[in-house]
Amino acid sequence: DVKVTQSSRYLVKRTGEKVFLECVQDMDHENMFWYRQDPGLGLRLIYFSYDVKMKEKGDIPEGYSVSREKKERFSLILESASTNQTSMYLCASSLPGAGGYTFGSGTRLTVV
Amino acid sequence: QKEVEQNSGPLSVPEGAIASLNCTYSDRVSQSFFWYRQYSGKSPELIMSIYSNGDKEDGRFTAQLNKASQYVSLLIRDSQPSDSATYLCAVNGNNFNKFYFGSGTKLNVKP
DSSP, X not given: OOOEEESOSEEEEOTTOOEEEOEXXXXXXXXXXXXXXXXXXXXXXXXXXXXXXXXXXXXOOTTEEEEEEETTEEEEEESSOOGGGOEEEEEEEEOTTTOOOXXXXXXXXXXX | OXXXXXXXXXXXXXXXXXXXXXXXXXXXXXXXXXXXXXXTTSOOEEEEEEOSSEEEEETTXXXXXXXXXXXXXXXXXXXXXXXXXXXXXXXXOSSTTOEEEOOOXXXXXXX
């Protein structure tokens, strides 16, 4: 069964900590995405990547960075976690131009 | 201005009825349109895609697209309580690999 795996389902971090969220897909997809989902705001794109070592900013990149050293892995980094980054983080992957994301199960991050 | 708009609901329908979910979008160059279903506490799952004007049917689901009016809809026939979820509309932007999501419509199907 093809899938996108996010390393943690729930995570609690302290303000100011550096946080790593990992995402691995086994579908050989070129495209990978990081979204956050908040009530009333829907899914908002943080960063995306079309290829290894390639990244592009989404709509809300401030306070985040990403790394894609291998095709199957896309990491989201919160450089210095803040309480307003408490959210559900969703990783997704897709084939180029084909649309149709496959989402991971999500990481619910709480920053205290 | 939001790229993709959906009524947040909740939309309540009785079991066996047709549920109609609507979505409007702002970018005229959009070419790919998707509906995702998201159960509470779960991640979205793709249920329908549509690329051309008109209707596309898949089982109890029908997606409808009208590019001139910039709306896309999802009909669920013979609604079941298991259809109770939030339905997200996704539309691609001028970067065809990148999609914008609506905030979702919550559907409640009452037994």
